[in-house]
Amino acid sequence: MNRKVHTPYYLIFEDRLRSNGRILHDVEVRSGAKILLAEKAYSIYQTYAIISEYLSGTTSSGLFEAKLAHEEFGREKEIHVFEPAFDSDEMQELCQISDHLYFNSLNQLEYHRGVWMEEKRQREAADRTDLHIALRLNPELSTQEDHAIYDPCAPGSRLGIREVTLREYASKNLEQGQILPAGVDGLHMHTLCEQGFDDLQKTWRAFEEHFADYLRLPQITWVNLGGGHHITREGYDVDGLVKLLRAIHDTYQVQVYLEPGEAVVLNAGELVTRVMDIVDTEVYPVLILDTSAACHMPDVLEMPYTPPLREGIAVDQGREVDSSEDGRYIYRLSSRTCLSGDVIGDYAFDHELKIGDELHFEDMALYTIVKNNTFNGMPLPSIVLEHENNELEILREFSYDNFKARL
Numbered sequence: 346m347n348r349k350v351h352t353p354y355y356l357i358f359e360d361r362l363r364s365n366g367r368i369l370h371d372v373e374v375r376s377g378a379k380i381l382l383a384e385k386a387y388s389i390y391q392t393y394a395i396i397s398e399y400l401s402g403t404t405s406s407g408l409f410e411a412k413l414a415h416e417e418f419g420r421e422k423e424i425h426v427f428e429p430a431f432d433s434d435e436m437q438e439l440c441q442i443s444d445h446l447y448f449n450s451l452n453q454l455e456y457h458r459g460v461w462m463e464e465k466r467q468r469e470a471a472d473r474t475d476l477h478i479a480l481r482l483n484p485e486l487s488t489q490e491d492h493a494i495y496d497p498c499a500p501g502s503r504l505g506i507r508e509v510t511l512r513e514y515a516s517k518n519l520e521q522g523q524i525l526p527a528g529v530d531g532l533h534m535h536t537l538c539e540q541g542f543d544d545l546q547k548t549w550r551a552f553e554e555h556f557a558d559y560l561r562l563p564q565i566t567w568v569n570l571g572g573g574h575h576i577t578r579e580g581y582d583v584d585g586l587v588k589l590l591r592a593i594h595d596t597y598q599v600q601v602y603l604e605p606g607e608a609v610v611l612n613a614g615e616l617v618t619r620v621m622d623i624v625d626t627e628v629y630p631v632l633i634l635d636t637s638a639a640c641h642m643p644d645v646l647e648m649p650y651t652p653p654l655r656e657g658i659a660v661d662q663g664r665e666v667d668s669s670e671d672g673r674y675i676y677r678l679s680s681r682t683c684l685s686g687d688v689i690g691d692y693a694f695d696h697e698l699k700i701g702d703e704l705h706f707e708d709m710a711l712y713t714i715v716k717n718n719t720f721n722g723m724p725l726p727s728i729v730l731e732h733e734n735n736e737l738e739i740l741r742e743f744s745y746d747n748f749k750a751r752l
Contacts, residue, residue, distance in 0.1 A: 354727035361613035366399030376590035386606025390417040440464035479531030486551035537573025542582040614710025637680035651690035655705040
């Protein structure tokens, strides 16, 4: 590509996608588990051909993501779908294109039973691969410390069935000998968010404490440990993970699944932006960038967190730093939107910045493109892929038409 890419744009690195993929595939080979891409974290389908070389399939949060996986990830790969509640108008199509469906409640399972059972009958008659049905369970153990918005095990959570509900079901169906509803052959949990192996161990112990009796049922042939596993992060106990996955398989004779998002694209993308103006304030000079936390990296405000920056170091929030300290230049990085709180963070640089300088926010492949928006009429960043030979390819550019089309 000869022409310069106009900022802002997301820059995805093929070599880093492949590096993460090799680590995850190694876990598959050594443990016997299957690893799925969580599309809710990353859905740049133009790179699915790369990722599908290493993973067994995808997990989707609804019909649109499932259709994207069906069209772009590879027909021989598995498609898993979970929603807290399924739309009746979408259920038949979901059953047709999915391999595994996860229900968040017994009510949902029974409400849609006619549709998914009919799909299972048709597949059996045509000697096709079965449609597998799972229940999402809640082990009632919170391991989140700073990310309450991502804690599905918090008290009052709507996500996952608690042990007491399953016990009540078994009690009501004692005469029929039904401990779990007919047709269910899998169990699922999802409790983590960018966490290490220790938290998975704690969660699995809690899961076993609540649900080991169900795992031992002959009808249960697979279990999904959800996402949030930071497997490709430096220092993650990969050997410990492999040992646990093999132990689960050997103990309960089940196929084990993992559905990470971040681990697939960790450090595989940047958001490239440009300084448009510098505004003096009584605290720090404020850089007005052509990107936005609210529009292009919403988790910065939602979690919240301060993203890493290639050119600078994040300054502790709430602590003013003397700009002359260690010869550093301190700036507050903000946006061109009119939202006063659209602030990315305070950063220290070893040089003075000027209008026109480019900056690179790191680890921006996940939960950015899938969550961005056009608030204030902000243009969406382009999506660019850097191939292993360093050649740049523009995968997608956006215009006014994209803004208008969604209104």
